[in-house]
Amino acid sequence: DTGVSQDPRHKITKRGQNVTFRCDPISEHNRLYWYRQTLGQGPEFLTYFQNEAQLEKSRLLSDRFSAERPKGSFSTLEIQRTEQGDSAMYLCASSLGNQGGKLFFGSGTQLSVL
Amino acid sequence: GQQLNQSPQSMFIQEGEDVSMNCTSSSIFNTWLWYKQDPGEGPVLLIALYKAGELTSNGRLTAQFGITRKDSFLNISASIPSDVGIYFCAGQSYTNDMRFGAGTRLTVKP
Numbered sequence: 001d002t003g004v005s006q007d008p009r010h011k012i013t014k015r016g017q018n019v020t021f022r023c024d025p026i027s028e029h030n031r032l033y034w035y036r037q038t039l040g041q042g043p044e045f046l047t048y049f050q051n052e053a054q055l056e057k058s059r060l061l062s063d064r065f066s067a068e069r070p071k072g073s074f075s076t077l078e079i080q081r082t083e084q085g086d087s088a089m090y091l092c093a094s095s096l097g098n099q100g101g102k103l104f105f106g107s108g109t110q111l112s113v114l
Numbered sequence: 115g116q117q118l119n120q121s122p123q124s125m126f127i128q129e130g131e132d133v134s135m136n137c138t139s140s141s142i143f144n145t146w147l148w149y150k151q152d153p154g155e156g157p158v159l160l161i162a163l164y165k166a167g168e169l170t171s172n173g174r175l176t177a178q179f180g181i182t183r184k185d186s187f188l189n190i191s192a193s194i195p196s197d198v199g200i201y202f203c204a205g206q207s208y209t210n211d212m213r214f215g216a217g218t219r220l221t222v223k224p
Contacts, residue, residue: 004156033212042120042202042214043157056211091156101145101206105156 002026004106006092012112013082020078021109025094032075033103034067035091043091049075050097082113117141120203120215127193128223135218136187137203145206146179146186150199151217157202161188193222 005024013019025032030051035043046065047057051072064082069075079086089110093103120137127133137146145164149157161172163179163186170177176189186203203215 035214040216042118042204042216045211045213048211056209058211093156101147101162101204101212102159103147103157103212105158107155 004092004094004104006090006106006109008109009107010110010112012114014114015084016081018078018080019082019111020076021090021092021111023075023077023092023094023106025074025092026104027073028096029094029104030072030097031095032069033093033095034075034077035093037089037091037108038087046077079111082111084113087111087113117213118203118205118215120218122218123216124219124221126221126223129193129195131193133190133193133197133220134187135201135203136185137205137215138185139205139213140184141205141207142183143205143207144183146177147204147206147212148175148177148186148188149202149204149214151202152199157214160201190220193220195222195224198222 007022033048034046037043045058047067049069052069064080067077089108091108093105095103118139147162148160151157161177166183167181168179174191200217200219202217204212206212
């Protein structure tokens, strides 16, 4: 068990550029979650997958955000036309469907939009 | 946005003191959880609660799932310096997504 892995750890980009983050969950976990966290706040739910199906998306997730989990394993989160307000820590978590709520988080990707 | 109200926002205590923090919600949750986050890392699960009224311990940590299913508290006994960090409550509803409180920042003075 290598834990949840996220790449990159840090990303600096210019406003208007597209960025993509990757998450590798714990291998046997069928659920995968994306959260966003800003300074002084708790993680804010963005979306989650059960296997390859995206089951829920936050209303806060604008059309510029898209997430995929093509084979039910790793996931990517893409932000198009980044804005300064997108600057945040993007956290990925995974869990086993029958272990309600026990999310295992990665170390996150810190995004800075200049 | 956040649906959970977590208090206090921050605490400064002396090593050896007990700590109590709580979380309330306007919504009912099926599961309450408590996480701890260190700087630059993701949250780590401390305790999970699944039934209203449930009281669960993990070492020096004790947490309870409120009877109304709209609140939970976390106690830390005999605090030590490594308890420093941010503690988050989280509630999971029937839709399986999980919402987090804004956190309680704990500082322990040796």
